[in-house]
Amino acid sequence: MATPRPSSRLRLYWLTDPSDRGLAVMLLTPLVLLVGLVVVYPVARLFRTSLYNHALTSGMPPEFVGFENFLLIAEDPVFWRVLGSTAIITAVTVPGALLMGLAMALMANLPFRRKWPVRLSLLIPWALPLAFAGLIFAWFFHSEYGVVNDLLRRFGLQPVIWFNSPFWSMAAVCLTIIWKTSSFMALILLAGLQTIPRSLYEAADVDGAGRWRQFREITLPxxxxxxxxxxxxxxxxxxxxxxIPYTMTQGGPGDATATLAMYIHENTISFLDLGYGSALAVVMFLLSMLMTAAYLRMIRARG
Incomplete structure (x- = not known):
């Protein structure tokens, strides 16, 4: 019988020993290339563009200016206003969606005889396009023929002109975002609830633990x-x-509900200032990475 060639023996070894480092490299290489193509290259190109004065309306070629765009951001009052609006939306809608999503997940995890209609209902807000949800709720909060003001009149309360006030406009936008995103939170939390063994609750029942104590000492941890x-x-x-804020208020009144993403869109699409818009996008990317790092650090600290 012929002796297998070295390359054949190497391929056979990869197939028979999955723990081999070479097999791991072989399997991960396509993924690394895909991530590099889809994530690393666009982000690197974004960083590069942010270092240039690249306004298409000027008719001039891109000019390297270093970190000048970031210095302009620090002095831009509109940036700080839209960053404040973005921070308000984040601070209000993230906890709101978490609480509402947790309640929905707990309800969907109850022992119904037919669970699929309840769990299917969780998908409806999540499946709606964001712009469509914004248009629906813009009609809900309309000052003349909106559903919300109609309900207020029926209960003897004074109708609200929602989109003429910075406070009420922000409230309407936040309520819409919470409704839209809570189902996504509920789906993730429902998957987590499914991994908790029922035997833990049965043992807690035997020990005399009530529902609230079970929730606090078993479910939440x-x-x-x-x-x-x-x-x-x-x-x-x-x-x-x-x-959602773009379709509901277009950032109004004024720029009270304008977000950082809307400001990036305005600079890159409306003003065609690719350099400044890219710098704003870099700031948003860094903020996202900082928040993710904070969550991961919190996990490690508690671990």
Missing amino acids: LLRPAIVVALIFRTITALQTFD
């Missing part, structure tokens, strides 16, 4: 990893909020 994952995704998407 074992659900913490799913909660952190949900918070990471929800916080990043909150920092990048665009569709």
